[in-house]
Amino acid sequence: MSEHLNFHYNVDGENFVSAGQASVQVKKNLRELGLPPEVIRRVSIAMYEGEINMVIHADGGVADVDVYEDKIVITLDDRGPGIKDVALAMQEGYSTATDSVRSLGFGAGMGLPNMKRYTDDMRIDTTVGVGTKITMTINF
Amino acid sequence: MTVQDLISRCHFTPVVLADPEREVSGCYVGDLLSWVMGRAQAGNVWITIMTNVNTVAVGSLADVSAVVLAEGVTLEQPVIDCAEARGVNILSTDLPAYETAVLVHSVI
Numbered sequence: 001m002s003e004h005l006n007f008h009y010n011v012d013g014e015n016f017v018s019a020g021q022a023s024v025q026v027k028k029n030l031r032e033l034g035l036p037p038e039v040i041r042r043v044s045i046a047m048y049e050g051e052i053n054m055v056i057h058a059d060g061g062v063a064d065v066d067v068y069e070d071k072i073v074i075t076l077d078d079r080g081p082g083i084k085d086v087a088l089a090m091q092e093g094y095s096t097a098t099d100s101v102r103s104l105g106f107g108a109g110m111g112l113p114n115m116k117r118y119t120d121d122m123r124i125d126t127t128v129g130v131g132t133k134i135t136m137t138i139n140f
Numbered sequence: 141m142t143v144q145d146l147i148s149r150c151h152f153t154p155v156v157l158a159d160p161e162r163e164v165s166g167c168y169v170g171d172l173l174s175w176v177m178g179r180a181q182a183g184n185v186w187i188t189i190m191t192n193v194n195t196v197a198v199g200s201l202a203d204v205s206a207v208v209l210a211e212g213v214t215l216e217q218p219v220i221d222c223a224e225a226r227g228v229n230i231l232s233t234d235l236p237a238y239e240t241a242v243l244v245h246s247v248i
């Protein structure tokens with residue numbers, strides 16, 4: 001296995017008003033590593049969307065960011081309800097978010113599409129009643 | 141055009157001025173956070189009426205040059221503190237979002 005850096009975060013499912021702390025920390029860490037701003041921006045946005053989803057749809061989870069020489073891999077793992085129809089969830093505008101979540105500016109149904117848009121590869125492993133694991137790769 | 145130039149030319153009120161020399165390029169208007177992250181470009185001025193702490197996170201992660209709060213909406217102190225900690229420029233104006241965008245367009 002090649003040498004790489006790992007950042008690990010527990011994402012709290014309680015507080016969706018201040019959600020996004022792991023992503024903000026990731027941005028800081030990647031800046032300190034001196035990565036190109038566009039790479040940092042793609043990683044930060046993809047991770048933030050995934051982190052918010054874990055908070056608003058899955059009651060939290062764990063996030064890992066692995067930094068290799070030529071790529072970053074983001075892994076988001078939760079024990080939430082799972083996604084019944086992934087193809088439907090991937091459609092722009094599809095959302096099951098509650099009104100209280102929407103009033104904070106989330107729930108536009110653009111999160112998963114954004115994660116796909118900003119990453120080079122995205123895998124969703126999900127089982128209803130068990131949880132969801134999303135793996136995203138950004139090459140540079 | 142820097143954020144400082146934008147403030148003087150548009151008569152915006154600086155709420156948090158973390159990086160006045162940041163270059164401004166283009167503009168995006170919207171309140172739904174995922175739309176902003178999906179559509180705004182790095183360096184854009186982002187005009188919104190959203191005032192919760194997630195606005196700061198999105199402003200930072202989407203790497204906009206400044207958040208402009210339209211319609212005279214105000215931030216609570218913890219949100220201001222958060223923007224300061226994260227180095228996000230926040231400006232405000234009493235103008236509605238449309239007029240704000242027209243004004244920004246006329247100067248950049």
Ligand SMILES: Nc1ncnc2c1ncn2[C@@H]1O[C@H](COP(=O)(O)OP(=O)(O)O)[C@@H](O)[C@H]1O
Pocket residue numbers: 049053054057058078080081082083089090094095096097106107108109110111112113132174
């Ligand atoms: N981690 C997750 N666990 C369970 N359901 C999820 C998860 N992430 C996304 N979903 C489902 O997919 C839908 C679409 O997600 P997304 O595109 O991020 O839109 P939004 O979060 O705005 O609803 C969500 O409304 C939700 O039903």
Ligand SMILES: [Mg+2]
Pocket residue numbers: 049052053107109110111112
């Ligand atoms: Mg989402």
